[in-house]
């Protein structure tokens with residue numbers, strides 16, 4: 001079931017939370033809404049869910065081509081999971097998952113045995129077999145979020161909407177759960193929109209990433225696309241680390257579009273740490289002379305912080321362990337930096 005939002009605006013008082021936003025989520029995909037706090041992600045998700053409505057006269061929401069703009073949340077067939085597990089504390093895991101089915105009007109309510117079968121099937125799907133008699137307080141945070149997911153899925157929603165579902169969990173559990181969610185999504189293939197402000201999370205699990213900033217969508221693309229070909233300086237800075245360097249001529253960037261590195265409208269070079277090449281000091285070579293300030297060598301890719309001699313700017317470079325060993329650099333040593341060749345400049349002014 002695809003989701004299409006067209007021309008959605010939402011204002012709270014005089015404040016525009018969404019400004020003419022349009023988005024298409026293809027059927028069966030996992031799409032992340034990614035952006036800084038206050039960029040409008042949750043508002044867009046809530047409007048898709050029907051928990052909030054766009055400004056009068058603005059925009060439409062369609063599920064698989066069917067206009068649901070005026071359909072209330074309860075009738076849209078959406079499953080919703082929030083950051084803070086809204087489980088019923090006084091109910092067991094089983095009863096929590098069964099809830100949505102049991103509250104249906106008698107005519108549409110499945111028989112007892114059918115409900116039990118569906119709940120057990122869901123608990124198996126979210127890998128919580130055997131925990132059906134526990135209460136939420138007897139579960140870990142990650143387990144509770146999986147119960148919340150099973151509960152959202154019990155009523156067979158047409159789309160699944162997740163608002164920072166792992167936001168309240170610690171970093172390690174969060175990482176485990178996001179991998180689990182990716183695998184889970186591949187199994188169930190339900191159209192899913194997922195709000196996060198964590199770029200690593202979005203890039204790791206989403207089929208498509210929607211980057212939001214100040215009530216608008218800045219870019220939509222596959223994780224690799226938005227990382228490798230950011231459409232704006234904002235996206236470049238928001239997704240991954242980036243060095244923003246003056247003196248584009250010294251970096252070999254002289255025209256509007258170049259073959260290695262990125263040049264912004266204002267003559268700044270945007271280069272990610274892995275796009276900086278570190279060479280032994282050689283005053284005659286192209287590039288810039290820099291002093292090594294710190295070397296963070298723990299982990300698979302050593303990170304080096306340099307200070308450029310001419311401009312005093314700091315530059316982060318990420319190189320391989322083999323390259324570092326060959327350079328044999330120590331703090332305060334001089335080196336030569338340049339942009340790695342196989343990189344394309346983008347002029348953001350075009």
Ligand SMILES: Nc1ncnc2c1ncn2[C@@H]1O[C@H](COP(=O)(O)OP(=O)(O)OP(=O)(O)O)[C@@H](O)[C@H]1O
Nearest residue numbers: 012016017035036037038039040041042043044197
């Ligand atoms: N009910 C409301 N009344 C007034 N302002 C609101 C309301 N809901 C949201 N806003 C404002 O709209 C803007 C967008 O909010 P939204 O929750 O969509 O952002 P977000 O990108 O999800 O941020 P976060 O990551 O912090 O949750 C924010 O500035 C917020 O303060």
